Amino acid sequence: MNNTPVNQPLASIARLIEENNDFTLIMHVSPDGDSIGSACALRLALMAMGKHVQAVCDGDVPRIYRFLEGAEDIIKPNDARITSAAIAVDCADEGRMGAADEIFAQAKHTANIDHHVTNTMFAQHNAVEAHAAAAAEVVKKLIEQLDADFGANIATCLFCGLVTDTGNFAYSNTTPDTLFAAGELLQRGADNALINRAVYRSAPVSKRRMLGLGLIKAEYLHGGKVAVCKLTRADFDRFNARDEDCEGIIVGPLLTDRSKIELKNLSFKAPKVLEQAGIEYAMMTDHPVTPERYLPICTAIAVREGASEEGALKAITINAAKITGIADRVGSIEVGKDADIAVFSGHPFDFRSRCVLTLVNGKVAHEEH
Numbered sequence: 001m002n003n004t005p006v007n008q009p010l011a012s013i014a015r016l017i018e019e020n021n022d023f024t025l026i027m028h029v030s031p032d033g034d035s036i037g038s039a040c041a042l043r044l045a046l047m048a049m050g051k052h053v054q055a056v057c058d059g060d061v062p063r064i065y066r067f068l069e070g071a072e073d074i075i076k077p078n079d080a081r082i083t084s085a086a087i088a089v090d091c092a093d094e095g096r097m098g099a100a101d102e103i104f105a106q107a108k109h110t111a112n113i114d115h116h117v118t119n120t121m122f123a124q125h126n127a128v129e130a131h132a133a134a135a136a137e138v139v140k141k142l143i144e145q146l147d148a149d150f151g152a153n154i155a156t157c158l159f160c161g162l163v164t165d166t167g168n169f170a171y172s173n174t175t176p177d178t179l180f181a182a183g184e185l186l187q188r189g190a191d192n193a194l195i196n197r198a199v200y201r202s203a204p205v206s207k208r209r210m211l212g213l214g215l216i217k218a219e220y221l222h223g224g225k226v227a228v229c230k231l232t233r234a235d236f237d238r239f240n241a242r243d244e245d246c247e248g249i250i251v252g253p254l255l256t257d258r259s260k261i262e263l264k265n266l267s268f269k270a271p272k273v274l275e276q277a278g279i280e281y282a283m284m285t286d287h288p289v290t291p292e293r294y295l296p297i298c299t300a301i302a303v304r305e306g307a308s309e310e311g312a313l314k315a316i317t318i319n320a321a322k323i324t325g326i327a328d329r330v331g332s333i334e335v336g337k338d339a340d341i342a343v344f345s346g347h348p349f350d351f352r353s354r355c356v357l358t359l360v361n362g363k364v365a366h367e368e369h
């Protein structure tokens with residue numbers, strides 16, 4: 001008998017939900033708007049069906065998403081109980097659940113709802129739609145199949161997932177299906193204005209002060225195209241700022257000594273700290289002082305020091321593209337983006353791996369024979 005997990009239609013998860021009454025919904029560590037919005041929406045739908053539901057996350061919910069209904073009810077793994085069924089939302093693999101993976105493993109029935117092409121199909125029931133822009137697209141279809149109460153509160157949660165995972169529909173992962181789903185959610189009462197105020201326009205005074213200080217301290221390079229500044233822990237304390245008040249952080253250089261004042265607190269644990277705080281970050285080497293070819297080594301050491309493998313990979317791909325404002329062109333392998341691809345002989349974080357093929361705009365720029 002073949003027990004290899006396979007991708008299954010949403011109907012299998014709908015049946016699982018109809019046949020059980022006690023559920024745990026699990027988000028990924030360092031939760032984003034899609035993971036939180038999708039889980040909150042599904043929780044509201046299941047509760048409307050009379051189910052008992054707990055939402056669990058091994059990490060804090062960022063302030064900007066706490067306006068979503070149910071976000072304040074999300075609990076940590078230590079406070080969760082074992083339920084008969086567990087559903088992972090927006091998790092590409094079991095490791096993305098963090099400490100909540102033990103709750104998932106002890107459930108009698110498991111399901112996996114996701115949109116990442118790298119999903120490992122780790123549950124008994126897997127509904128992975130790699131063409132979807134966000135997990136929220138998939139959860140929307142599931143709730144419709146369940147014929148559950150689908151009000152404005154659920155629509156707002158799902159719309160938040162779509163907005164944040166598509167960069168306000170600016171990224172190339174936005175498809176006609178995505179926009180059609182967004183339109184239907186607006187028809188159901190999704191509050192787009194509320195989402196934009198909370199996520200993009202409600203920065204606290206502390207964040208605005210940190211931004212102002214950053215601009216004052218900034219050094220402008222490459223004809224003003226790149227700005228570099230240093231914000232210290234003392235600066236955070238001065239303005240009573242939180243780690244999440246500084247998003248889009250570039251970490252580095254790390255593969256060096258403490259030769260300058262800004263490297264006084266250099267630590268390969270920094271990526272782990274940022275990830276646990278839910279802060280999107282990228283990594284750099286300070287090329288040419290430390291050549292950029294050592295970037296995979298830096299990320300490998302960061303993983304050794306506690307950063308997740310997926311988080312470190314994002315730090316040198318899609319996160320770097322988002323922070324520099326070019327995620328519509330590069331950073332991930334998607335239809336419509338530049339075909340800039342590197343193929344390695346092994347895991348890219350393994351120092352023994354070699355880059356055997358490089359494509360730039362779809363054309364071979366380097367190939368080992």
